[in-house]
Amino acid sequence: MSIIRIQGITKIYQLGDEEVHALRGIDLEINQNEYLAIMGPSGSGKSTLMHILGCLDVPTSGLYDFEGRNIAEMDGNELAEIRNQKIGFVFQNFNLLSQSSAYENVELPLVYAGMSSGKRSNRVMEVINQVGLTDRADHKPNQLSGGQRQRVAIARAMVNKPSIILADEPTGNLDSKTSYEIMKLIKDIHDLGNTIIMVTHEEDIARFCHRIVRLRDGVILSDTKQVPENVPV
Amino acid sequence: MFLFRLFNSVNLSIRSLFSNLMRSGLTLLGIIIGVSTVIAVISIVNGMNDYVAEKIAVMGPGVFFVEKFGIVRGREDWLKRMRWKNLSINEYEALSKQMMEAEAVAAMLSRSRRITYKDLYISSTSVRGATANYLSVSEIAVEDGRFFTEFEEQRRAHIVVIGSDIKKALFEDVDPIDKIIDIGGVKYKIIGVFETAGSVLGNSQDNFVVIPLKTYLVYYSGLYRRSSWTIGIKIKDPDRMFEAQEEARSILRRVRKIPSNKEDDFSFISPEAVMNFFEEFSGIAFIVLIGISSISLVVGGIVIMNIMLVSVTERTKEIGIRKAIGAKRGDILMQFLIESVLLSLFGGLAGVIAGYLLSQAVAHFSPLPSAVKPWTVFLGVAVASSVGLFFGIYPAWKASKLDPIIALSYEH
Ligand SMILES: Nc1ncnc2c1ncn2[C@@H]1O[C@H](COP(=O)(O)OP(=O)(O)OP(=O)(O)O)[C@@H](O)[C@H]1O
Ligand SMILES: [Mg+2]
Numbered sequence: 001m002s003i004i005r006i007q008g009i010t011k012i013y014q015l016g017d018e019e020v021h022a023l024r025g026i027d028l029e030i031n032q033n034e035y036l037a038i039m040g041p042s043g044s045g046k047s048t049l050m051h052i053l054g055c056l057d058v059p060t061s062g063l064y065d066f067e068g069r070n071i072a073e074m075d076g077n078e079l080a081e082i083r084n085q086k087i088g089f090v091f092q093n094f095n096l097l098s099q100s101s102a103y104e105n106v107e108l109p110l111v112y113a114g115m116s117s118g119k120r121s122n123r124v125m126e127v128i129n130q131v132g133l134t135d136r137a138d139h140k141p142n143q144l145s146g147g148q149r150q151r152v153a154i155a156r157a158m159v160n161k162p163s164i165i166l167a168d169e170p171t172g173n174l175d176s177k178t179s180y181e182i183m184k185l186i187k188d189i190h191d192l193g194n195t196i197i198m199v200t201h202e203e204d205i206a207r208f209c210h211r212i213v214r215l216r217d218g219v220i221l222s223d224t225k226q227v228p229e230n231v232p233v
Numbered sequence: 234m235f236l237f238r239l240f241n242s243v244n245l246s247i248r249s250l251f252s253n254l255m256r257s258g259l260t261l262l263g264i265i266i267g268v269s270t271v272i273a274v275i276s277i278v279n280g281m282n283d284y285v286a287e288k289i290a291v292m293g294p295g296v297f298f299v300e301k302f303g304i305v306r307g308r309e310d311w312l313k314r315m316r317w318k319n320l321s322i323n324e325y326e327a328l329s330k331q332m333m334e335a336e337a338v339a340a341m342l343s344r345s346r347r348i349t350y351k352d353l354y355i356s357s358t359s360v361r362g363a364t365a366n367y368l369s370v371s372e373i374a375v376e377d378g379r380f381f382t383e384f385e386e387q388r389r390a391h392i393v394v395i396g397s398d399i400k401k402a403l404f405e406d407v408d409p410i411d412k413i414i415d416i417g418g419v420k421y422k423i424i425g426v427f428e429t430a431g432s433v434l435g436n437s438q439d440n441f442v443v444i445p446l447k448t449y450l451v452y453y454s455g456l457y458r459r460s461s462w463t464i465g466i467k468i469k470d471p472d473r474m475f476e477a478q479e480e481a482r483s484i485l486r487r488v489r490k491i492p493s494n495k496e497d498d499f500s501f502i503s504p505e506a507v508m509n510f511f512e513e514f515s516g517i518a519f520i521v522l523i524g525i526s527s528i529s530l531v532v533g534g535i536v537i538m539n540i541m542l543v544s545v546t547e548r549t550k551e552i553g554i555r556k557a558i559g560a561k562r563g564d565i566l567m568q569f570l571i572e573s574v575l576l577s578l579f580g581g582l583a584g585v586i587a588g589y590l591l592s593q594a595v596a597h598f599s600p601l602p603s604a605v606k607p608w609t610v611f612l613g614v615a616v617a618s619s620v621g622l623f624f625g626i627y628p629a630w631k632a633s634k635l636d637p638i639i640a641l642s643y644e645h
Binding site for chain 1: 550551553554555556557558559560561562563564637638641
C-alpha cells in the first residue's frame with residue numbers, strides 16, 4: 001500500500017530576479033515499510049524533496065498525496081498535525097533544543113500532541129531506552145557526542161509512532177563507526193515496520209537500503225531496487 | 234483540552250525564561266517603576282483619604298465654622314484674605330442672637346503660651362479662649378472632671394480644661410484635677426482633662442488648653458494685632474447645612490456692611506468643604522502620578538516588546554525546530570505571549586513589593602499616612618500582565634508566522 005504518491009512535483013526558488021529550479025517534475029510512489037535512499041550530487045534537490053515530503057515546505061506545482069490525502073488542500077494546522085503525528089524528521093545537524101535535556105527534546109512532540117505528562121514520561125523513557133541512552137536522559141545536547149545527539153534526534157522522530165521517518169543525511173556529520181551504529185539503529189526501526197526515506201551521499205551507507213532513487217538537477221535519474229546488506233557491528 | 238495546552242505552554246515558557254534570568258531581570262525596570270508608583274500613589278492617597286475622613290468625623294455632624302482665612306488655595310488667595318477685616322465679638326453676637334437655624338453658636342480665640350507646673354513646663358501650647366458651649370461645636374469629650382459653665386465664663390474665672398498632652402507632660406503620676414498651673418504668667422485651676430484626639434499629619438491635636446473666653450480676652454488678646462475670632466455653629470437640623478450657611482451668610486454680610494456687588498469677606502469651613510478640597514487635591518495628585526506611571530508602563534512595555542523581538546530573532550532556529558516537530562502557529566504564539574506576560578508579571582510582582590515598601594517608607598519618614606489595600610496588589614499584577622500581553626502580541630505574532638524551513642536554516 002502506498003503511503004506517499006507524488007506526481008510532477010516542481011520547486012522554484014526566487015532569488016532576486018533569478019529563478020532556481022530545484023525540482024523539475026518528480027514522480028515517486030513509496031509503499032509501507034520501504035527503506036529508500038535518495039542520492040545525488042550536491043544541489044540536485046535532495047533536501048528540497050525531503051522538505052516537501054516532510055510537509056515542511058510546499059511544492060510550486062504538482063500533486064502530493066500523503067496516505068491518500070491531498071496535501072495541497074490542508075491548512076497550516078493540519079500540516080503541523082501531520083508533521084507531529086505522521087512524520088519523524090531527522091536532520092544532518094541534529095536540530096535539538098540546546099537548552100533542553102535529551103528527555104525534554106524527545107518529549108516535545110508529545111507535548112504538542114497534547115499528551116498528558118504521566119503518559120508522556122512512559123513513552124519518552126521507552127524510546128530513549130530503545131536508542132540506548134537511558135543513562136543520558138538528563139544530559140543537555142552539548143554534553144553528548146555527535147552519535148548520541150543523533151540518537152536523541154531519532155528518538156524524538158520516533159516518539160509519536162509516525163508512519164514514516166525522513167532522515168536528511170543522518171550520518172553526514174558522523175565518523176564511519178558511529179555512522180554504522182546509527183544505521184543499525186535505523187535498520188532496527190525499519191524492522192519494526194516503519195517506512196524510512198533517507199538522503200545520503202555515501203554509497204557505503206546506501207547499500208543498507210532496499211531501494212535507491214538518484215537525482216540530478218531536480219529530476220530522477222534512476223530508481224532501483226536492491227538486496228540490502230547487513231550493517232556490520 | 235485548551236487548559237491543558239495552556240498549561241503545557243506555560244511550562245515551556247517558564248523553562249525558557251529561567252534560562253535567560255539575568256536579561257529578564259534588567260528588562261523589567263520600566264514595569265517595576267510603573268507598577269510601584271501606581272501602588273505607592275494609590276496607597277498614599279488612600280491613606281490620606283481615610284485619614285481626612287476620620288479627622289472630619291471629629292468635627293461632628295451639623296457643625297460649621299466661620300473664619301477669616303478658611304481653606305486657602307495658594308498665595309494670591311492668602312494675600313487677598315489678609316486684607317479682610319477680622320471677625321470679632323460683633324459677628325459673634327449677631328449670629329448668636331439672630332440665627333434661627335443654630336442650636337449653639339460658640340466663639341473661640343487662640344494663642345501660643347508657655348505652661349508651667351512646679352518645675353515642669355511646655356514651652357508652647359495652644360491656649361484657647363472659648364465660650365461655655367464649646368463642647369457643642371467640638372467633637373472632643375472631657376474625660377476627667379468637667380468643662381466650665383456660662384456663669385464661670387461671665388465672671389472670668391481662672392479655671393482651665395487641659396488636653397491630654399499636658400497631662401502626659403506635666404502630671405505623669407499625679408491627678409491633675411484641682412492643681413494650679415501657670416499659663417503665660419497667670420494662674421489657673423485645672424477642672425477637667427480632655428480625651429486624646431490623636432494627631433493630624435504628624436501634629437498632635439492634644440497640646441492645648443481651654444479657658445473661658447472672657448478670661449482670655451483679659452490676659453491674652455493684646456491691644457494691637459488682635460486676632461480674628463473663630464465662630465463655631467451647631468445647627469438644629471444637620472440636613473439643613475446649606476440653608477444654615479445661607480442664613481449665616483446674610484447675617485454676616487449685614488453686620489459687615491458688604492455691598493451687594495461685593496463678594497463675601499469671610500469663610501465657612503464645614504466637613505464637606507474640607508472633604509471637597511481634599512478630594513480635589515488628591516484628584517490632581519492621582520492624575521499627575523498616574524501619568525508618570527503610565528509613561529513608565531508604556532516605556533516598560535516597549536522595552537519588553539523589544540526584548541521579545543530580540544528573543545524571537547535569537548531563537549529563530551528553535552522556532553523552526555518546534556514547527557518541524559509539529560508545533561502549530563497557535564502553540565508558538567501562545568509560548569511567546571505567555572513568556573512576555575510572565576516576564577512582565579514578575580516585573581509587576583516586584584513592582585508591588587517595591588510600591589509597598591515605598592509607601593511604608595513614606596508613611597514612616599513623613600507625616601503622610603499610607604494604606605496599602607489588597608486590591609491594589611491585584612491591580613498591579615493585572616496592569617503588568619496586560620502590558621506584557623499587549624506588547625507581547627507583535628513579537629509573538631512574528632514568531633508564529635516564521636516559515637519552518639527558513640527558520641531551520643537560520644544561523645546567527
Ligand atoms: N531557500 C532557497 N533559496 C534559493 N535557492 C535554494 C534554496 N534552497 C535550496 N536552493 C537551491 O535549490 C537547489 C537544490 O538544493 P538542495 O538543498 O535541495 O540540494 P541538496 O541536493 O540537498 O544538496 P546537498 O547535497 O548539498 O545538501 C540548489 O541549487 C540550491 O541552491
Ligand atoms: Mg541537502
